[in-house]
Amino acid sequence: xxxxxxxxxxxxxxxxxxxxxxxxxxxxxxxxxxxxxxxxxxxxxxxxxxxxxxxxxxxxxxxxxxxxxxxxxxxxxxxxxxxxxxxxxxxxxxxxxxxxxxxxxxxxxxxxxxxxxxxxxxxxxxxxxxxxxxxxxxxxxxxxxxxxxxxxxxxxxxxxxxxxxxxxxxxxxxxxxxxxxxxxxxxxxxxxxxxxxxxxxxxxxxxxxxxxxxxxxxxxxxxxxxxxxxxxxxxxxxxxxxxxxxxxxxxxxxxxxxxxxxxxxxxxxxxxxxxxxxxxxxxxxxxxxxxxxxxxxxxxxxxxxxxxxxxxxxxxxxxxxxxxxxxxxxxxxxxxxxxxxxxxxxxxxxxxxxxxxxxxxxxxxxxxxxxxxxxxxxxxxxxxxxxxxxxxxxxxxxxxxxxxxxxxxxxxxxxxxx
RNA sequence: GCGGAAUUGGUGAAGUGGUUAACACGCCGGAUUGUGGCUCCGGUAUGCGUGGGUUCGAUCCCCACAUUUCGCCCCA
Numbered sequence: 001x002x003x004x005x006x007x008x009x010x011x012x013x014x015x016x017x018x019x020x021x022x023x024x025x026x027x028x029x030x031x032x033x034x035x036x037x038x039x040x041x042x043x044x045x046x047x048x049x050x051x052x053x054x055x056x057x058x059x060x061x062x063x064x065x066x067x068x069x070x071x072x073x074x075x076x077x078x079x080x081x082x083x084x085x086x087x088x089x090x091x092x093x094x095x096x097x098x099x100x101x102x103x104x105x106x107x108x109x110x111x112x113x114x115x116x117x118x119x120x121x122x123x124x125x126x127x128x129x130x131x132x133x134x135x136x137x138x139x140x141x142x143x144x145x146x147x148x149x150x151x152x153x154x155x156x157x158x159x160x161x162x163x164x165x166x167x168x169x170x171x172x173x174x175x176x177x178x179x180x181x182x183x184x185x186x187x188x189x190x191x192x193x194x195x196x197x198x199x200x201x202x203x204x205x206x207x208x209x210x211x212x213x214x215x216x217x218x219x220x221x222x223x224x225x226x227x228x229x230x231x232x233x234x235x236x237x238x239x240x241x242x243x244x245x246x247x248x249x250x251x252x253x254x255x256x257x258x259x260x261x262x263x264x265x266x267x268x269x270x271x272x273x274x275x276x277x278x279x280x281x282x283x284x285x286x287x288x289x290x291x292x293x294x295x296x297x298x299x300x301x302x303x304x305x306x307x308x309x310x311x312x313x314x315x316x317x318x319x320x321x322x323x324x325x326x327x328x329x330x331x332x333x334x335x336x337x338x339x340x341x342x343x344x345x346x347x348x349x350x351x352x353x354x355x356x357x358x359x360x361x362x363x364x365x366x367x368x369x370x371x372x373x374x375x376x377x378x379x380x381x382x383x384x385x386x387x388x389x390x391x392x393x394x395x396x397x398x399x400x401x402x403x404x405x406x407x408x409x410x411x412x413x414x415x416x417x418x
Numbered sequence: 419g420c421g422g423a424a425u426u427g428g429u430g431a432a433g434u435g436g437u438u439a440a441c442a443c444g445c446c447g448g449a450u451u452g453u454g455g456c457u458c459c460g461g462u463a464u465g466c467g468u469g470g471g472u473u474c475g476a477u478c479c480c481c482a483c484a485u486u487u488c489g490c491c492c493c494a
Binding site for chain 1: 419420445454455484486487490
C-alpha cells in the first residue's frame with residue numbers, strides 16, 4: 001500500500017468541516033478588516049529564503065525542502081509566508097501606490113522536521129502583512145487583529161507575549177553588551193549556544209536548555225540598551241494595546257526564530273491542553289529592513305502568521321462542528337420512481353434547495369437512515385400509485401406529518417416551506 | 419537530529435506459539451410482500467503496520483524498516 005509521506009496528513013470528515021469553517025471565517029474576517037488576499041507560489045528560488053529567513057536560522061539550515069528542477073534551478077518549498085509576500089510586493093511594484101498595503105495569505109508551508117502533535121512537515125499558515133508604514137498604529141492593529149480573531153474563534157485564556165528588539169543600531173549595541181557579558185560564561189552554555197554566540201547571539205536568550213542557568217537569569221535586558229526613540233515607540237505600542245483591552249505580558253527574552261524581525265515582536269499563546277507543546281498559535285513582528293534587503297525601496301512592514309492545524313486541534317474543545325443539514329431527501333423504490341427522483345433533484349437544486357437521494361437503489365429502510373444521517377428536514381416520498389394520480393408525498397422529518405402535493409406544485413411548495 | 423512508547427476490521431478494542439481472531443459501535447440485508455428511526459435475526463478482518471529470522475507451526479518470540487505518539491531541539 002502506498003501511504004502518505006511522513007509528517008503529512010489527509011483532511012477528511014470532521015477535520016474537513018473544521019478546516020472549511022476556519023477558512024470561511026478567515027476570509028470573512030480579513031475582508032472585514034480590509035485586507036486583500038494574496039497567493040504566492042508554493043516554491044520559490046532557494047536564495048529568497050536564505051536572504052530573508054536568515055542563514056543562521058534552523059529553518060534554513062536544516063528544515064527546508066530543497067530541490068533542483070529539470071533545468072537545474074535551485075528551488076525551495078516555502079517554509080513560511082512572509083518571504084514570498086515581500087518578494088511579490090517588490091516584483092509587482094506594489095510600493096508604487098496606495099500605501100500602506102494590507103495583505104493576507106493562507107496556504108501550505110513545508111519544513112523538514114520531526115512531526116508531532118500540532119507540527120507537521122506540510123502544514124498550513126494563515127497570516128497578514130501590512131507593508132508601508134512604521135506607525136505604531138500598524139503594530140497595534142496587527143496584534144489586536146490576531147487577538148480578536150482568536151477570541152472570535154472561541155479561544156479563551158489567550159496570552160500575548162511581546163518584546164521590542166529595537167533598531168539595527170540598538171541591536172548592535174545590545175549584542176556587544178550581551179557578548180561581553182556572556183564571554184566569561186561561554187563554557188557553561190549548551191553546545192548550540194556556543195555556536196549562536198558567534199552566529200546569532202540574540203537567540204541565546206530564547207534557549208530552553210540554558211534557561212534555568214544563572215547565566216541567563218542575569219543577562220542584560222535588551223530593553224535597556226535601546227535609544228530613547230525606540231523606548232518611546234515601544235511604550236506607545238503597549239499603551240495602545242491597553243486601550244484596546246489586549247492582555248499582554250512583556251517578555252524581554254522573546255526573540256523570534258527568523259532573522260528579519262526588528263522593533264516589535266510578539267507571540268500569542270493558548271493554554272488549551274490539547275495543544276501541549278504547540279501552544280504558540282500565532283507569532284509575528286515588525287520587519288522594517290526586509291523589503292530593502294530584497295532589492296526594493298526602504299519600506300517598513302509588520303505582520304504575523306498562525307498555524308491552522310493548531311487552531312483545528314483546539315477547536316474540538318471550543319465548539320461542536322456539524323454538517324449543514326440537507327433541505328430535502330428523496331426516497332424511491334422502483335426504476336420509474338428513480339427517474340423521477342433524478343429529475344426532481346435537479347429541479348429543486350436549480351431552485352436553491354439542497355437535496356440528495358440514494359443513487360445505488362438501496363432498500364427503503366436504508367434510504368430513511370441516509371436521510372436522517374444527512375439531517376434532512378423534508379422527505380420526498382415517490383410512490384408509483386401517487387405518481388399515477390399526479391401526486392407526490394412530502395413528509396416533515398421533524399413532525400412526521402405527511403401531505404400529498406400536486407406534482408406540478410411540488411417545487412413551489414418546497415421552496416416556500418424550505 | 420537524540421531518547422521513550424505504540425501499531426489487530428470502517429471505528430473502539432479483547433486475545434493466544436497450534437482447528438472458525440472475542441465483544442461493541444457502524445455498515446448491508448431480512449422479519450416489516452413500498453413508510454425508517456425501537457426490537458429481533460443474519461452478514462460483515464483468507465487478516466493482526468512492512469520485510470526478514472527462530473520454529474514442525476507465529477498475529478503472538480527476535481531483528482530491521484515504516485508510520486504514529488510523548489519528551490528534547492526547533493517552531494506556527
